[in-house]
Structures are given as C-alpha cells and as structure tokens.
Amino acid sequence: MIIQQIDPNLLELGKQAEIDCKEIYAQMDEICLKNSDRVLSAFIENQVSYTDFAEMNGYGEFDEGRNKLERIFANVLGCEDSLVRPQIMSGTNALYLTFSALLKHGETMISLSGKPYDSLQEMVGLIGDSTQSLKAYGVKYEQIDLVNNTFDEEKIVHRLQKKDVKLVEIQRSRGYSSRHSLSIDQMAHVIQAIRRVNQDVIIMIDNCYGELVETLEPGHIGADVVVGSLMKNLGGGVASSGGYIAGRKDLIQMVADRLTAPGIGKNLGANFNQNNAFFKGIFMAPTAVRNALKTQVFAAYMLEKLGYTNVSPTWQEKRTDIIQTVELGSVDDLVQFTQGIQSASPIDSYVRIMPAPMAGYPFDEVMASGSFTNGSTIELSADAPVVPPYTLYMQGGLSFEYGKLSILLALTNIQKTKSSGN
Numbered sequence: 195m196i197i198q199q200i201d202p203n204l205l206e207l208g209k210q211a212e213i214d215c216k217e218i219y220a221q222m223d224e225i226c227l228k229n230s231d232r233v234l235s236a237f238i239e240n241q242v243s244y245t246d247f248a249e250m251n252g253y254g255e256f257d258e259g260r261n262k263l264e265r266i267f268a269n270v271l272g273c274e275d276s277l278v279r280p281q282i283m284s285g286t287n288a289l290y291l292t293f294s295a296l297l298k299h300g301e302t303m304i305s306l307s308g309k310p311y312d313s314l315q316e317m318v319g320l321i322g323d324s325t326q327s328l329k330a331y332g333v334k335y336e337q338i339d340l341v342n343n344t345f346d347e348e349k350i351v352h353r354l355q356k357k358d359v360k361l362v363e364i365q366r367s368r369g370y371s372s373r374h375s376l377s378i379d380q381m382a383h384v385i386q387a388i389r390r391v392n393q394d395v396i397i398m399i400d401n402c403y404g405e406l407v408e409t410l411e412p413g414h415i416g417a418d419v420v421v422g423s424l425m426k427n428l429g430g431g432v433a434s435s436g437g438y439i440a441g442r443k444d445l446i447q448m449v450a451d452r453l454t455a456p457g458i459g460k461n462l463g464a465n466f467n468q469n470n471a472f473f474k475g476i477f478m479a480p481t482a483v484r485n486a487l488k489t490q491v492f493a494a495y496m497l498e499k500l501g502y503t504n505v506s507p508t509w510q511e512k513r514t515d516i517i518q519t520v521e522l523g524s525v526d527d528l529v530q531f532t533q534g535i536q537s538a539s540p541i542d543s544y545v546r547i548m549p550a551p552m553a554g555y556p557f558d559e560v561m562a563s564g565s566f567t568n569g570s571t572i573e574l575s576a577d578a579p580v581v582p583p584y585t586l587y588m589q590g591g592l593s594f595e596y597g598k599l600s601i602l603l604a605l606t607n608i609q610k611t612k613s614s615g616n
Contacts, residue, residue, distance in 0.1 A: 196538075196599050201606045204496070208602055211495045215509065219488055226484035229406045233480055236269035237473075247470040254464035263472055264460070267428070270476065271405075271420050272413030273440040277450050277460060278424075280468045282437030285402045285423035286313045286554060292421050292439050293317070293361075295452035296396060299332030301360040306350055306384065307376065308339040311369035311400075312579060313554040321556055343374040345384040354392040361396040362388070366412070367403040367515045370579050370587065374506070375515040378408045382415035389416065396445065402426055403515040403571070403589065406483040418442050419449075425570050427486075427516065430478035431592040433471050434567045482572055482592055483516065489574060489591025490518035493601045500605065504585075516572070518588045525549070528584040530611055532560045534604035535576040535588065539564020540596070549580045557581050565590075574600055 197205070246259030254260070260278075267276040282288045297303055309315075316322040319329025329335065336359075338349050353359070364384075368375045385397055398419040399412040405427035412420045419441035424433035439449050450459040495509035497520050504521035507513060522528045533547040541564040549558040557579040565573035574597055576588040591597030 196603055199606065200599075200602045201609060204602050204605055204609075207496060207499055208492075208598060211492055211499075215488075215491055215495060218491055218510070222484050222487050222491075225407075225409055226480045228409045229480040229483075233266075233270055233477060236266040237477065239269065240265050242266075242473065247473065249465060249467040249469075251464050251466075253462045255462060257463075257465060257469075259469045259473075260463070260465055263469060263476075266473075266476060267438055268413075268440055270428075271401075271411045271440040272415075273420060273442070275443040275446040276438055276440035277446055277453065278436065278438045278472060279453065279463055280436045280466045280472075281453065281463060282423075282439075283435065284425065285400070285421070285437060286317065288421045288423060288437035288439055289314060289400060290317050291452060292398065292419060292449055293328055293333075293363075294331075295449040296361055296398075296419070296445060297328060297331075297333045298360075300334070302334040302336060302358060303328070303361045303363060304353065304359055305335070305337040305363050305365070306345060307363075307365045308337055308373070309371070310337075310363075310365060311367075312556060315556065316554065340373055344376075344380055347384055347387050350384065351387055351391050354388055354395060357392055357394065359392075359395050361398055363398045363400065365400040367400070367517060368519075370585075372506075372519075372585070375404065375517065377512070377514045378410050378412070378415060381412060381417070385416045398441075403517055406480050407487065407513055407515055413440060419445050424472065424475060425567065426572050427483050428476050428479050429472075429570070429572060430475035430482045431567075431570065431572050432478055433468070433475035434570075436468065436472060485594045485597065486516040486572060486574075486589065486591045487513055488594045489597030489601065490516060490588060492594075492598055493518050493588060496601060496605060504583075516589045519585050520588070522584045522586055524584055525580060528578055528580065528586060529560055531586055531604075531608055532562045532576050532578065534608040534611075535574070535600070536562035536564055537607050538600040538603035539574070541565060555579065 240262045250257040264276045264278050267278050318335050319327035366376050396418045399417045401420045401422040421439050424436035491509050494505050497505045502520050506519045536547050537543050549560050552559040561577040563575045572590045574591040578586045
C-alpha cells in the first residue's frame with residue numbers, strides 16, 4: 195500500500211497541512227461551486243440531450259451536439275461564440291490557428307506579457323527558420339515586457355495610441371518563466387486602459403492553465419478572443435484531445451474558415467465520437483480544477499516546510515492558474531525530482547526520466563507524465579526545460595486524495611535517493 199511506503203514524518207507534516215490550508219481549501223471550494231453553477235446552467239439552458247453524444251463521421255454535417263457544445267463553451271467563457279474541435283490538437287495548435295486566421299501580411303501583433311512560451315517562439319518566428327511562421331508570412335511582432343509581474347500600462351497605452359496594431363496577445367500563465375501568472379483583475383485593468391485609447395485592436399488571451407481558477411473568464415472582462423486546450427483545465431481530465439477558441443462571433447467565423455475553408459466554416463467537422471467526452475469534460479472541469487489547485491497548494495506547503503527555496507506560488511499566495519514551480523538548482527536535482535513524480539504516478543510509474551528533445555521546444559526537456567491521457571496537464575504532471583536555474587513546473591491533479599498520495603510518495607522517494615547518495 196502507498197501509505198505504508200510514505201515516510202511517517204511526511205505523513206505527519208501532511209496532516210498539519212490539512213489544518214494550516216483549511217481556509218485556502220474552503221475558498222477554492224466556493225470558487226468551484228460558483229463555476230459549477232455557471233457550467234450546469236449552460237447545460238440546462240442549451241437542453242443537452244443524450245442524442246447529442248451521437249457520432250457524426252464523414253463531413254460531420256448537422257451535428258446539433260457539436261453546436262450545443264460550442265454554445266456551452268461560449269457561455270462558460272463569457273463569449274459570443276466558440277469553436278471546440280478534436281481537430282485542434284493542442285493549445286499551441288489552437289494559438290497558431292487563431293493567429294493565422296486573424297493576422298495578415300504587413301499587420302502587427304504585440305505580446306503584452308513579454309516573451310511568449312517556449313513552444314510558441316518558432317511559431318512566431320523568434321527562433322528557427324520555418325517557412326510557416328508568422329514572421330515568414332510577413333506578420334510583424336513586437337513585445338512589451340511585464341514590470342514587477344504586471345503590465346507596463348504606460349508603454350502599452352502609448353504604443354496603441356498609434357492605432358497601427360491589429361492584435362495584442364496576453365499569455366495568462368507564466369509559461370517557462372519566473373514571472374507570476376496574471377489574474378483576471380490585472381487583465382481587466384489593462385483591457386480597460388487599452389479600450390480608452392483604441393477600440394479596434396483585437397485583444398486575445400492565451401487562457402491555458404487558467405480556466406475556472408477564478409470566478410470570471412477573460413470573455414467576461416472584454417477580451418475579444420480566448421484560446422486554450424482540452425488537455426488542460428476545460429477537458430476536465432475526460433477529453434483525450436482537442437482545443438477551443440472562443441470570442442466575438444465574427445472572429446470565430448474567421449478562425450473556423452481557417453480551420454476548414456471559406457464558405458464551410460463551422461458547418462463541417464466529424465466529431466470522432468468525442469462529443470460525450472467533451473461534454474463530460476467541461477462538466478467535470480470545475481471540480482478537476484479545484485482538485486488540481488488543492489494538490490498544488492499541498493505540494494507548495496510540503497516543499498516550503500521541507501526547506502525548498504524559490505517555491506512559487508507560495509502555499510499562501512493567491513492562485514491564478516494550476517501551475518506550481520520549484521527551483522532546484524542543478525540538472526541532477528531536477529531529474530531526481532521529476533523522477534520522484536513519475537514514480538508516484540498511476541501510469542508508467544516504472545519509467546525512468548531522462549532529459550530529451552521535445553518537438554516545438556528549443557531545449558531538452560524532462561517530463562513526468564504518468565497520466566491516462568498522454569501529455570495531459572490537468573492530471574498530475576511535472577516538466578521543465580533543462581536550463582539554469584533548473585526550475586520544475588508541476589500542475590494538475592484530478593483527485594486531491596490521489597494528488598496528496600503522489601506528492602507524499604514522490605517526496606519520500608526523493609529523500610531516499612538523496613540519503614543513499616544516488
């Protein structure tokens with residue numbers, strides 16, 4: 195049994211975590227209830243029926259289930275319309291699809307949250323020589339860095355007053371960086387500032403890892419386009435593939451035309467028998483996100499009490515996404531910690547973690563992903579680029595109880611390895 199393998203001292207510390215984190219967990223329960231209310235209301239409003247789960251193959255015409263699903267996503271995300279498809283393979287794929295649809299040769303986009311996530315850099319054209327990057331298609335890229343973990347509002351407003359920018363993009367999550375993730379309040383404030391000087395620029399939010407962490411979504415605060423993956427929060431650990439783009443109806447039509455073809459738009463697309471999983475995924479998403487948040491608060495508490503430094507967020511800090519980081523300082527410690535998470539996973543617990551190349555990333559990566567869906571990051575997982583300061587990024591946890599057991603076992607395994615000198 196797992197509990198019998200866990201260091202008794204860690205079990206006692208885990209019990210103390212329950213006491214010290216009780217109020218934080220209660221706040222997360224309240225957020226989960228409010229988000230569950232919004233999701234359940236959207237299901238009832240859209241009269242979801244068992245027949246909406248039917249497989250539509252071939253062209254996928256007249257799929258009323260798909261139409262209802264996309265209305266539900268729009269409702270939940272505070273948007274007019276959405277595109278939710280198994281043909282969208284990942285968050286990166288969803289972002290590229292959206293950029294490609296909304297940006298044309300000679301137009302300018304600006305990242306308002308600094309350098310984009312590693313897997314987006316080749317897509318934009320900041321690295322590599324892809325003939326399909328935004329840069330290769332003549333799209334101009336600029337960025338305005340964050341200052342003290344928030345937007346440089348003065349610089350943003352000054353730049354957008356020129357009214358020659360087509361799209362601004364905000365990456366909600368920290369990605370592989372040391373900055374904090376961005377809150378709904380921070381994004382709402384900068385969106386209001388932008389709209390005071392420029393009514394036309396498209397405001398796009400990379401929503402990955404942040405969905406349902408707070409009680410409002412970017413669509414509720416004025417974002418024009420919101421993009422994410424079903425391998426993360428809104429898949430609820432049930433969806434095994436897929437992504438979404440939600441936002442203004444005219445912009446979603448443009449993205450749909452890019453996905454299929456002009457004149458076809460949202461009307462075609464086989465569901466590959468995924469409707470049931472997608473409906474169930476967003477239905478379970480508030481609970482899955484709540485469990486992931488509790489798991490990562492627990493992890494942060496344990497790490498801090500065990501003397502790990504540079505744990506972010508700290509266990510007491512407000513959460514704006516499901517990611518937890520810990521700076522480990524060396525390749526050996528990074529690999530060892532990642533191996534600890536893998537060894538406490540339900541799937542492939544016997545696999546030995548090694549640094550290796552990963553498609554779309556500029557550096558070797560380590561990844562613990564003992565999940566039911568390969569690469570799922572709403573399930574408990576951990577990954578990192580193998581570069582100084584060797585920061586590990588943990589996320590997910592479908593069940594708080596399983597998450598606690600995995601974290602406790604992982605820490606036990608790490609301590610055993612350290613004490614043996616291996």
